[in-house]
Amino acid sequence: xxxxxxxxxxxxxxxxxxxxxxxxxxxxxxxxxxxxxxxxxxxxxxxxxxxxxxxxxxxxxxxxxxxxxxxxxxxxxxxxxxxxxxxxxxxxxxxxxxxxxxxxxxxxxxxxxxxxxxxxxxxxxxxxxxxxxxxxxxxxxxxxxxxxxxxxxxxxxxxxxxxxxxxxxxxxxxxxxxxxxxxxxxxxxxxxxxxxxxxxxxxxxxxxxxxxxxxxxxxxxxxxxxxxxxxxxxxxxxxx
Numbered sequence: 567x568x569x570x571x572x573x574x575x576x577x578x579x580x581x582x583x584x585x586x587x588x589x590x591x592x593x594x595x596x597x598x599x600x601x602x603x604x605x606x607x608x609x610x611x612x613x614x615x616x617x618x619x620x621x622x623x624x625x626x627x628x629x630x631x632x633x634x635x636x637x638x639x640x641x642x643x644x645x646x647x648x649x650x651x652x653x654x655x656x657x658x659x660x661x662x663x664x665x666x667x668x669x670x671x672x673x674x675x676x677x678x679x680x681x682x683x684x685x686x687x688x689x690x691x692x693x694x695x696x697x698x699x700x701x702x703x704x705x706x707x708x709x710x711x712x713x714x715x716x717x718x719x720x721x722x723x724x725x726x727x728x729x730x731x732x733x734x735x736x737x738x739x740x741x742x743x744x745x746x747x748x749x750x751x752x753x754x755x756x757x758x759x760x761x762x763x764x765x766x767x768x769x770x771x772x773x774x775x776x777x778x779x780x781x782x783x784x785x786x787x788x789x790x791x792x793x794x795x796x797x798x799x800x801x802x803x804x805x806x
Contacts, residue, residue, distance in 0.1 A: 573763055573803065575737035576679060577728075577756075579746030580690035580697075583767055584676075584705060584796060585668050587660040588774030597656055604652050605638040605645060612637065623693035624715045630657050630695045658695040665703040671797040676708040678800040687711040689731040691721045691750060711735050723755020745796060747771045753788035764788065769795040 578584055598616050602609035619633045631654040635645045680686060686709045690697065694716050700706060711734040715721035718730050732739055743763035744756035747770065756764045766789035771777040786792055793802065 573684070573741060573743045575685040575687065575732075575735050575742040576799070577687045577689050577731050577735070577742055577744050577761075578709075578796065579722075579749075579752060580688055580692065581661070581664070582747040582749065582771045582774070582776060583745060584672055584688070585664040585703075586770040586774055587664040588770075588776060589669075590663040590667075591660040593775075595660075600656050601634055601653050604649055604656070605634065606643050607638050607641060620693065624691050624721045625719055627694055627716050629654075630693050654695065658698055661696045662699040662702075665697070665699045665705070668703065668705055669797075672795070673704055673708065675797045675800055676705070679803075680708060682800075682803075685710050685735045685737055687713065687731045687735045687737075689713050689715075689722065689727060689744075691715045691727075691752075722750060722752040723758070725755070725759050728756060728759040728761075745799065747777070748782075748785040748788065753785060757788060764790050765799070766792045767795050767798075768792065 581587065598613045599609050601616070602612040605612070615637055616634070619630070623630050623633065631650055634653050635650055638645050676686060688709050688711065690713070692714050697714050700712065706712065711731060713727070713731040713734060715727060718727060720726035720730065722728070728739070732742060735742070739760040740762045742761055743765055744753070744761040745765040745767060746752050746756070747768065748766050753764050753766060766785055768777065768782045772779070772782060791802070793799065
């Protein structure tokens with residue numbers, strides 16, 4: 567395989583790699599702003615607080631809505647059950663839709679990779695609300711293992727996250743591919759961990775405007791291969 571070890575397992579990122587909430591989220595949707603409005607707190611102050619909370623939430627199983635409500639209560643703002651539910655919905659509405667309605671071409675690609683005997687895993691940096699609908703996702707039946715940082719207690723590019731998914735798959739890093747859009751240094755982390763093949767996929771992130779062409783180009787040195795999307799993986803592997 568062009569100097570690479572034969573690939574026997576593939577580990578995928580989730581958001582902007584296998585699914586994209588931006589397929590469903592309105593372009594003017596601002597999650598922090600809307601939560602602040604529901605809770606009646608200052609949006610600028612809440613945003614600063616919330617960004618710090620997100621860094622913690624991806625590595626612990628806490629419910630994000632609990633953290634948001636605690637902020638309001640600490641500032642003397644009572645929160646009703648209806649407000650709580652609205653905040654919870656804002657936090658996960660579009661992730662739910664993305665998980666429940668993945669693109670057909672991605673489902674087909676995963677099915678083809680499985681039919682070739684490859685072990686398939688998922689490693690996602692996500693808080694609890696991001697992935698609450700995982701059990702309803704058609705992706706679930708196509709993957710052998712799903713690891714979410716909030717339940718692992720470790721997030722990419724921490725080596726512990728890569729180690730956990732590979733152990734669950736029963737795969738060695740050298741015979742595994744890591745496939746992702748490149749957020750948060752995950753490609754460089756996979757390379758440091760010794761994955762046999764590191765693949766950047768940029769189509770979803772480009773299409774939604776999440777990443778510019780220049781930003782994608784800046785990620786290319788961290789990858790061995792750059793594809794438009796996961797749907798191109800079967801053909802590429804077949805050609806090698």
